[in-house]
Amino acid sequence: xxxxxxxxxxxxxxxxxxxxxxxxxxxxxxxxxxxxxxxxxxxxxxxxxxxxxxxxxxxxxxxxxxxxxxxxxxxxxxxxxxxxxxxxxxxxxxxxxxxxxxxxxxxxxxxxxxx
Amino acid sequence: xxxxxxxxxxxxxxxxxxxxxxxxxxxxxxxxxxxxxxxxxxxxxxxxxxxxxxxxxxxxxxxxxxxxxxxxxxxxxxxxxxxxxxxxxxxxxxxxxxxxxxxxxxxxxxx
Numbered sequence: 723x724x725x726x727x728x729x730x731x732x733x734x735x736x737x738x739x740x741x742x743x744x745x746x747x748x749x750x751x752x753x754x755x756x757x758x759x760x761x762x763x764x765x766x767x768x769x770x771x772x773x774x775x776x777x778x779x780x781x782x783x784x785x786x787x788x789x790x791x792x793x794x795x796x797x798x799x800x801x802x803x804x805x806x807x808x809x810x811x812x813x814x815x816x817x818x819x820x821x822x823x824x825x826x827x828x829x830x831x832x833x834x835x836x837x
Numbered sequence: 838x839x840x841x842x843x844x845x846x847x848x849x850x851x852x853x854x855x856x857x858x859x860x861x862x863x864x865x866x867x868x869x870x871x872x873x874x875x876x877x878x879x880x881x882x883x884x885x886x887x888x889x890x891x892x893x894x895x896x897x898x899x900x901x902x903x904x905x906x907x908x909x910x911x912x913x914x915x916x917x918x919x920x921x922x923x924x925x926x927x928x929x930x931x932x933x934x935x936x937x938x939x940x941x942x943x944x945x946x947x948x
Contacts (some may be wrong), residue, residue: 726880756935765841766926766938815881828873828881
């Protein structure tokens with residue numbers, strides 16, 4: 723079946739550095755991908771909608787200069803956390819829309835720890 | 838605002854025990870409702886769904902009924918197995934491929 727893969731699954735970075743998380747659709751083309759974030763004991767919150775070949779659409783309260791999203795191909799979207807700080811430590815998960823089957827598939831998520 | 842509330846975990850049960858994970862939602866209209874499951878190291882997978890009031894979604898022995906009167910979509914299973922250990926997320930579809938999720942409930946089933 724369709725699979726969405728995220729990389730890395732776990733990442734630790736130093737405060738002030740940037741870190742990139744990749745989201746790939748492995749056997750389908752995804753014109754639209756979504757990025758979510760989950761803080762401990764809170765819900766998965768939609769951060770942004772990533773559209774292939776155009777700018778991402780950010781949800782209210784999400785800093786677009788802090789969380790850079792690039793969707794340069796039909797199978798890859800990246801989320802870059804710039805100048806990361808400890809408060810950015812969270813679980814980030816992506817999903818991708820398979821237009822052919824009109825189905826959403828989720829990645830396995832990425833744990834980011836900023837120290 | 839729109840939200841999903843589900844019971845906090847972790848929930849620890851013995852094998853063959855009955856499972857209920859409560860879920861209630863606040864939304865405009867009557868959205869489609871979902872339960873997703875995340876097994877360790879894997880992505881969220883759709884477990885079951887219901888698209889209108891009184892619909893019952895079912896899969897792998899799990900069931901949930903869309904209750905409009907109580908705005909609830911509780912997940913149940915009559916006899917859990919160790920392999921059911923996972924995190925379960927209740928969600929509804931808010932339109933344009935966007936989902937509103939609950940916090941997730943971790944289930945641990947002991948042999």
